[in-house]
Amino acid sequence: MDHFPDAPRVPEQQQATAVMHLRFEDVSQTGHVMLDALPHGLGPAIWSKLIHGSPIAALMGSHGIIPILTRLVIEGGEGPIAAREPLHVRGIYQLAHTEDAASDVNRLILAMWLSATARRSRTYGRPPPGAGEPIPAGRVFAEHVFTRPFAAPGERKVLRFESPDLPAVPPERYPWRSPESLMGLPEGAQPLDPEPTLDPIAVAFGLDHTDANQHVNSLVYPRIFAEAALRRFAAHGRSTALLARRVEVAYRKPCFAGMRVRIALRTFTIGGALGAVGAFVPEPPDGTASAASEARACCYIRTLFEG
Missing domain, CATH: 3.10.129.10 (Hotdog Thioesterase)
Incomplete structure (x- = not known):
């Protein structure tokens, strides 16, 4: 993918x-x-x-x-x-x-x-x-x-290492990709949803979702997103007897226990498999779907499933 x-x-x-x-x-x-x-x-x-x-x-x-x-x-x-x-x-x-x-x-x-x-x-x-x-x-x-x-x-930004045991700037240049780039459909994908849609179930983060870094653990997002994607596949009349085989997550800022977020996602087919792209966005105080869909995401995610 x-x-x-x-x-x-x-x-x-x-x-x-x-x-x-x-x-x-x-x-x-x-x-x-x-x-x-x-x-x-x-x-x-x-x-x-x-x-x-x-x-x-x-x-x-x-x-x-x-x-x-x-x-x-x-x-x-x-x-x-x-x-x-x-x-x-x-x-x-x-x-x-x-x-x-x-x-x-x-x-x-x-x-x-x-x-x-x-x-x-x-x-x-x-x-x-x-x-x-x-x-x-x-x-x-x-x-x-x-x-x-x-x-x-x-x-907070670190632009050089002040250490005698490390190069001030590591010589290898790294190709940066913006987190938002994950919201695009992969090449060759056929959309099931014309636009991202909000999952009807809000995510309420608790202490069970956190780790010693004092925020929601990075591996919580793929599992919760997969559940939202399965609900969306079911809404399209597709089988949910699927297994996630590839996931990419770009983290922009952490979520914390006590927060409520919504998942905006868009499903697609590609090469006989099913996939979904999406984002975790803060739920607005008034709970309106339009405000949630326009909020800046905590993280972006893309998952590919196989039967």
Whole structure:
């Protein structure tokens, strides 16, 4: 549907492997790993083995410079696999920068890539054909922008590293995409909805949706959006026996416990599959649909489903 960012060649100290254990609910009835399970591999493979103890971690501790997640791309792989089978993950990271129209540096980027493999197997029943052979279980791309989230508004942007162990500006130039670009239909898509429509059910965020970062967890949005997309497919008379196989989320600002938001979404078909694009927008005090649809989104999302 969209291009998955190519993983670069990086030095050995910027790559690592790890084992990731699955929960029962991380594997669908078809034997495919759920999309929202795959990003957890970033923890053991990259954050724990590569970032912890690195100059990046030192910046986070001493200068309050934090890499904030701004984009997440998750693609599912092959199956079936058993819930008891661990994933073998390989992660790499790269530092980069973006430039504005005048070729001036305007962001410093931490980009991560993760690939996961598993043995072909089943949780229950007879072993599948090819049992035991390694298969790709999925992959993840995570984009972060370095910022000082606890500084005054005019002092939050980070344009250079003040560290003897890091380049002031990482030399790799990163191709920035605006969050709003996700609202466009992918090439070759045929719309089911002529325009984005508001899901009739408002989302009420509670503490169950949050994490230790004091806001709604980044993996909450894809699951809630998938539920809204299924409701919209059902309204079009389509089957909802679908599994999300690719999701891309662009985060513009966080949501918090106690907030109510609406989902504006537009469904489409592409190559025999179904998809949806949309945004989480704040619900206006008066609850009017027109005001909600015109509000600036907290995040944008695009998901592809297969039967």
